[in-house]
Amino acid sequence: MTTSPFPAAAAIAAICQRLGQFSCLTTPSALSDAEAAQVRADLSDFNDWSDYQTLGICADTLAEGKQALESFLKALGVTVSLDLPAREGAVYLKFNTLKGAWYLDDYSGQSRGVLITFHTSDPEVTELSGTYGPFPFDLFPAQA
Numbered sequence: 372m373t374t375s376p377f378p379a380a381a382a383i384a385a386i387c388q389r390l391g392q393f394s395c396l397t398t399p400s401a402l403s404d405a406e407a408a409q410v411r412a413d414l415s416d417f418n419d420w421s422d423y424q425t426l427g428i429c430a431d432t433l434a435e436g437k438q439a440l441e442s443f444l445k446a447l448g449v450t451v452s453l454d455l456p457a458r459e460g461a462v463y464l465k466f467n468t469l470k471g472a473w474y475l476d477d478y479s480g481q482s483r484g485v486l487i488t489f490h491t492s493d494p495e496v497t498e499l500s501g502t503y504g505p506f507p508f509d510l511f512p513a514q515a
Contacts, residue, residue, distance in 0.1 A: 377420055377495045386413045390503040399484040399507040407510060411446070414487065414503075418447045420496045421489040423469035429482045430508065433457070433475075436464040439485055439508035444468070446511040484508065 390413055393400065402410065418424065426443055430436030437455060444451055449468050455475055463478040469490075484505025491500050 377493070378416070380498065383420075383496060383498045386416060387498060387501070389413055390417075393504050393506060394502075396484075396505055397482050399505045402507065402510075407507075410506065410510060414506075415446070417487075417489045417499050417503075420493075420499055421491045422493070423467070423490050425468070425488040425490070426466045427486040427488070427502075428464045428508075429461070429478050429480060429484065429505070430464070431461050431483065433462050433464075435508060436462050440464055440466055442509075442511040443485055443487070485510070 389409065424447060426440060428436045428439050430439065433455060437453060440453070441451070444466065447468065451466075451471065453466075453473060455464075455473070458475065458477070461478045461480075463474075463476050465474040466472070482505060485508060486502055486504040487506070488502040489499050491497060
């Protein structure tokens with residue numbers, strides 16, 4: 372008898388419920404240290420169980436968006452050096468970890484924060500597939 376590398380469906384459902392509280396927000400909630408640690412752990416688990424991720428960032432400036440993207444990617448175990456063209460004003464920045472591809476555009480909406488979409492083809496964990504957030508830009512603090 373082999374054991375599955377994946378968690379029980381109830382564990383996935385619990386994480387979906389915790390992360391789902393951020394859905395449909397315009398801006399991320401302020402998180403206590405304990406809440407932020409739980410969100411980081413939940414995102415890490417979903418990262419481990421998914422095939423790849425897509426991140427979408429709505430930020431006031433390109434610098435803010437790029438810094439958030441790089442800190443989230445580092446936390447997800449993706450090393451990348453983005454050479455993005457200069458852009459003024461609010462931006463929408465999207466990154467696909469499977470392809471290593473990015474998209475950058477102007478953004479006129481009110482939303483701010485980081486959205487993460489987890490993708491999986493494994494039938495044992497299809498429930499984790501979906502978009503979660505927005506999360507605060509500084510959820511994963513920069514490492515010194």
